[in-house]
Amino acid sequence: MATASDSSVSFEETDARHDEMHSTIEDWIDELVADVDEAKASQQFQEWLDVQSRFHDYSHRNTLLIKLQYPEATRVAGYNTWRSEFDRHVQEGKQAIWIWAPIITKQCPECENSPSYHEQSDCDYDETPAEEWSEGLVGFKPTAVFDVSQTEGEPLPELETEAAGDADDLVPALLDAATTLDIDVRVVDAAEWEHGDAKGVCKHRTLHEGQPVVEAKARSNQADLAVTLVHEYAHALLHFDGDDEPERAKREVEAEAVAYIVGRYFNLDTSGSAFYLAAWQDDDAESIQERLGRISSTAQEIIDTIVEG
Helix, strand or coil: CCCCCCCCCCCCCCCCHHHHHHHHHHHHHHHHHHHHHHHHHCHHHHHHHHHHCCCCCCCHHHHHHHHHHCCCCCCEECHHHHHHHHCEEECCCCCCEEEEEEEEEECCCCCCCCHHHHHHCCCCCCCCCHHHCCEEEEEEEEEEEEEHHHEEECCCCCCCCCCECCCCCHHHHHHHHHHHCCCEEEEECHHHCCCCCCCEEEEECCCCCCCEEEEEECCCCHHHHHHHHHHHHHHHHHCCCCCCHHHHHHHHHHHHHHHHHHHHHCCCECCCHHHHHHHHCCCCCCHHHHCHHHHHHHHHHHHHHHHHC
16 A cells, blocks of 8 residues: 655645645545555455454443453453464453353244243143254353453454654644644543543543543554544544444544545555555445545644644
8 A cells, every 4th residue: 555654745825725735635535545445455454354253243232241341352252262263362360251142042932942941831832842943042141251352372463554654743733723623632641541442532521511522542653643633533523413323434434534634744654544444444435535525624624723723
């Protein structure tokens, strides 16, 4: 994929500035679309996709149980699954995370119990023997799972999405710009981070106050911190009033495209955004172009606020 570190652009204060900027952003979006398509076809992405497909998609109830017991959990699996599927082993002394696993077995067509419970029930169904019954869900049982951080062994494939470049001046400028953008921003020390694998979050201050709060996990890579801040600023400006779960992937597309554009404007390498978007998108990469207006205006607002600050 192409890198953005050699794409420094400046726009002089002229009557044509807005049109020049919009045209450049259109070009950058075209390049991002091409990079996302390239990322999807890459061996690295296919290997990552293959591993991701082996992890269960847990129910809302089990997801809540996992987060309550192990808030920093990112990828969980059973003891034997880690060993057989991923060639990793649970470290000695690690505490299990308990979830509810479905019990699938032969099921009485009438009372829907398993054969053993059927025998103890008042159900008198006897049209077919138990060995001919179809399988079905008869209940749930507590099952132990473990997070990847509790295991050791063969590394899981990762997608390199971090930005690179010199952002030592950009991060303070972004923090200053938050006031103008009406965003409350906090960079949280890694030891105090409570949002698991996320690099940043955008949320309400309280249930009753409307101002968005952006939190970003502190890190040594200032370029990546800057891009994370822009990504969350985009959520605050574009998506703060909505919480439509089916739109989540599309919101991520918009926010990351904004981060990609602003990063490029300030001469950062944001090519990792292609892998980020490839992992999020269900539709063709061209859906980025369909949202160009929202992406472009938000990127320009953030850039203008930083430059004029």
